Amino acid sequence: MSPVFDGKLVIALGERDGVAGPAIAACIKAAGSEVVFSATECFV
């Protein structure tokens, strides 16, 4: 597991025009970490 997110709870803050929250969450779960919050925002 990455030393960056080893033992960490992840907050996935996606953006509509970038990478969405659920996509970030899927990546982090696949890497073995826990996601405690996920959102996709529209930056204006």
Add this chain to the structure above:
Amino acid sequence: MDLGTQEAILRLVNQHGKDKLLVLLGAPDGESAEISAETVIIGDPTYAGPLAEAQLGLDVYHILEEEIRSWIPADTWDDQVGLMADVLDAEEISTAVRGMRDRRESSN
């Protein structure tokens, strides 16, 4: 950053402690990545939300940064991020988020 999202982050910090949390961004460019990183490190720059002057100092990275990307299984990466990784300027975004982390380190 959305006010509801700011409220959720504040609640999670109170629940788990800031050292236990890692924020991962999916912002499309350096400017929006920097504003989001600033919000969870220094506080809401618009002073409109619950994180105004909160100075949480949270650990924050962008999903495209190599420290994160290199640990994601390749098939999942391709399915979930692949296309956007080709379109977005990972170097510009990484520089912006790293810059905010450096500001946090220098203020500690």
